[in-house]
Amino acid sequence: MPNKHPYTTLISAANLLQNAQDPKWVIVDCRHDLAAPDAGRAAYAAGHIPRAHFAHLDQDLSGAKQAADGTFKGRHPLPEQDALIVTLRNMGINDDTQVVAYDAHGGMFAARLWWLLRSIGHASVAVLDGGLAMWQAEGQALSTDVPAPTVGNINARPSLVTQVDAHDVLNNLTSQQRIVVDARAPDRFRGENETIDPIGGHIPGAKNRFFKDNLQADGRFKPGHQLHEEFNNIISASQNAIMQCGSGVTACHNLLALEIAGLHGAALYPGSWSEWCADTSRPVATGA
Numbered sequence: 001m002p003n004k005h006p007y008t009t010l011i012s013a014a015n016l017l018q019n020a021q022d023p024k025w026v027i028v029d030c031r032h033d034l035a036a037p038d039a040g041r042a043a044y045a046a047g048h049i050p051r052a053h054f055a056h057l058d059q060d061l062s063g064a065k066q067a068a069d070g071t072f073k074g075r076h077p078l079p080e081q082d083a084l085i086v087t088l089r090n091m092g093i094n095d096d097t098q099v100v101a102y103d104a105h106g107g108m109f110a111a112r113l114w115w116l117l118r119s120i121g122h123a124s125v126a127v128l129d130g131g132l133a134m135w136q137a138e139g140q141a142l143s144t145d146v147p148a149p150t151v152g153n154i155n156a157r158p159s160l161v162t163q164v165d166a167h168d169v170l171n172n173l174t175s176q177q178r179i180v181v182d183a184r185a186p187d188r189f190r191g192e193n194e195t196i197d198p199i200g201g202h203i204p205g206a207k208n209r210f211f212k213d214n215l216q217a218d219g220r221f222k223p224g225h226q227l228h229e230e231f232n233n234i235i236s237a238s239q240n241a242i243m244q245c246g247s248g249v250t251a252c253h254n255l256l257a258l259e260i261a262g263l264h265g266a267a268l269y270p271g272s273w274s275e276w277c278a279d280t281s282r283p284v285a286t287g288a
Contacts, residue, residue, distance in 0.1 A: 006124030009260050010221060011100055013134040020050065025098045026091055026152075027052040030061070030109040031132075040109075047142030049102065049135055053091040057249065060087045061112050074275035075247035076112075078163075081156055084116060092150040095122075095157075102128035102135070106215050111252040115268065121157030127256060130220040161255075162267040164242055166276060169269055172242070173204060173283065179235050180206040181266075183245035183254045184273065191286035197246065199277040201286040207234050211245070211253035227261035239265035244272040 007015070019025050029052045033039035037058055044054040055061055063079040066072060079087070093099060099117060101110035110127045117125040128134065136142070172178050180203050187193045189208040191200025202208070213230070216222055222230075235241045238258055245251040248270040258266050276282055 006098055007100070007126035008123050009126055009256060010129040011126040012129055013138045013140075016049075016100055016128060016135070017138055017140060019098070022098070024094075024096060025100065026093050027100045027102070028091060028110075028113055029054045030057070030101050030103045030113055031105070032057040032103070032109045043104070045144065047144060049132070049140075050143040050145070051147055052102075052143075053147055055087070055091075055101075055113055057109055057112065061109075061116060072275060072278045074271035074278075076249050076274075078116070078119075078248070078270045081120060084120065085154065085156060088117070088154050089152040090149075091152065092147070093122075093152040093154045095154055097124065097152065097154070099125040100128055101125065102131050104132045106212060106219050106253075107131060107221070107256065108211060108250050108253050111256045112249050114256055115161060115252040118160040119163075120154075121159055122154065123160060130218060133219055162265065164267045164269050166269075166271055166279070166282070169203060169242065169244075169276070170282060176205070178240045178242050178267075180242045180244060180269070181209050181234060181254060182206045182273070183209060183211040183243065183250040185210055185212075188246065190288060191284075197273065197277070199284065201277075201284040202273070203244070203276060204283050204285040206244070206285070209234055209254055211250040211257075214253060214257040221257065221260055224260045224262060227257050228263060231258060231261055231263055235263075235266075238263035241266040242269050243267065244269040244276075246272055247274045248272045 029044050029048045031040040031043045062076040101113040103109040107127045114125050182189050189202050243251040243254045
């Protein structure tokens with residue numbers, strides 16, 4: 001049975017501390033470095049929240065970069081559902097488990113796991129607000145112990161999220177029924193960072209909402225009412241919004257912020273810019 005009183009968006013370090021030893025709770029360390037893919041696992045080995053499992057962005061939270069026909073799907077395509085279920089079960093996650101995801105990067109990687117669990121209908125998943133820094137601010141020590149192997153029984157249920165593909169985004173350029181919101185840094189959005197984006201720019205008509213704009217100075221998310229006001233300056237209706245980024249990861253941060261704001265129904269474009277710009281027939285815009 002699902003958790004009757006789940007945390008479904010954020011959880012504070014204090015509330016996690018109160019429940020950290022609950023056997024029905026599973027904590028997942030999602031730390032990662034896009035420029036150094038082994039850094040997250042090394043950081044986990046050096047010290048993590050007690051009882052936390054580790055999930056690697058490339059190996060656990062992403063799938064194959066090429067489709068069966070050889071088409072490039074982006075730098076971090078979604079994992080196949082069956083593979084995701086196996087990954088989650090290997091962490092001991094059940095249908096009634098409260099999952100808490102954290103990182104040390106403002107939630108940019110933890111939000112990916114949050115969205116993936118929601119994609120298989122698991123609502124009881126929250127991101128640790130402020131990440132590892134807030135846990136340590138509570139005076140809590142880290143552990144190097146790895147949880148004993150255990151197998152969970154989580155199953156896929158009706159999805160709690162929506163997603164679109166490149167064809168939907170391309171067709172939207174004509175219909176203009178939806179607004180695309182890009183979570184990349186402003187210089188990348190404008191096409192000025194060739195180091196990260198060899199083909200710079202953005203999807204025509206898209207608006208920019210850098211994922212870090214969802215955070216306060218201490219790394220925690222802004223209050224829901226503030227996020228609500230800020231997103232309302234970008235989108236008129238969340239149900240008609242598409243969130244994207246470089247590869248479908250930080251777009252999940254904007255989707256989490258929308259949920260915190262009470263703005264539901266926005267879709268994820270998983271392939272995002274890395275998939276979009278790989279096809280030279282698709283239009284590209286640059287500048288502000």
